[in-house]
Amino acid sequence: MRILVVEDDASLADGLCTGLRLHGFVPELVGNCADAREAWAQDGFSAVVLDVMLPDGSGIDLLRERRSAGSRLPVLLLTALDQVGDRIAGLDAGADDYLAKPFDLGELGARLRAITRRAQGQAKGTIHWNGLEFDPARMAGRMGGADVRFSRREFAILQALMERPGVIVAKDRLEERLYGWQDGVESNAVEVHIHKLRAKLGPGYIETVRGVGYRLAEETP
Numbered sequence: 001m002r003i004l005v006v007e008d009d010a011s012l013a014d015g016l017c018t019g020l021r022l023h024g025f026v027p028e029l030v031g032n033c034a035d036a037r038e039a040w041a042q043d044g045f046s047a048v049v050l051d052v053m054l055p056d057g058s059g060i061d062l063l064r065e066r067r068s069a070g071s072r073l074p075v076l077l078l079t080a081l082d083q084v085g086d087r088i089a090g091l092d093a094g095a096d097d098y099l100a101k102p103f104d105l106g107e108l109g110a111r112l113r114a115i116t117r118r119a120q121g122q123a124k125g126t127i128h129w130n131g132l133e134f135d136p137a138r139m140a141g142r143m144g145g146a147d148v149r150f151s152r153r154e155f156a157i158l159q160a161l162m163e164r165p166g167v168i169v170a171k172d173r174l175e176e177r178l179y180g181w182q183d184g185v186e187s188n189a190v191e192v193h194i195h196k197l198r199a200k201l202g203p204g205y206i207e208t209v210r211g212v213g214y215r216l217a218e219e220t221p
Helices: 010-022 033-040 059-068 084-092 105-119 152-163 171-178 189-201
Strands: 002-006 026-030 047-051 075-079 097-100 127-129 132-135 140-143 146-149 206-209 213-216
Touching: 002 010, 002 033, 010 026, 010 105, 026 033, 026 171, 033 047, 033 059, 047 059, 047 105, 059 075, 059 084, 075 084, 075 105, 084 097, 097 105, 127 152, 132 152, 152 171, 152 189, 152 213, 171 189, 171 213, 189 206
Parallel strands: 002 026, 002 047, 047 075, 075 097
Antiparallel strands: 127 132, 132 140, 140 146, 206 213
């Protein structure tokens, strides 16, 4: 899951991005409103973690601007301001959640999963498809009564497919879930991880639609 992180404190941003990666997210970091505005206009993000106090403006003002422009991207405000009035202002500006500094990275991950889940119309924390109970919080699943563990990149691909079961997901979309802006994209990375997932879930669990992408096979009765 690709997350836009807008945070100008370098040390906090580094720890934040490291923690998000450990929880299976792909963070993309910018440090001011101008860069955030440009990045926000791009496609491919699942949510935004937005600092309120930025060097060139207010994160809340930026949020109001993006909501006025029609953006429905889930937004979690992250700030040192924790008065009730500050929380109300952020939520009324269009934020989906609010987390005060200092914060626990596990809680941040859980809140991101919650707001993205709500945006997709899902109430439950787990997804069931063709005998697999997929649990994003654990980056794991259960199938046939046994635990199934996934590497970080296997998890990223499977999560992208599980979010839209039966729908074809293009290869470049899957690559966006694997790599950040600064990462070099390996030409056959998606194919390698799809092969590993099939070894764990069964050869027919993920279908290849040649020249288009991949999708989960239809559910069997």
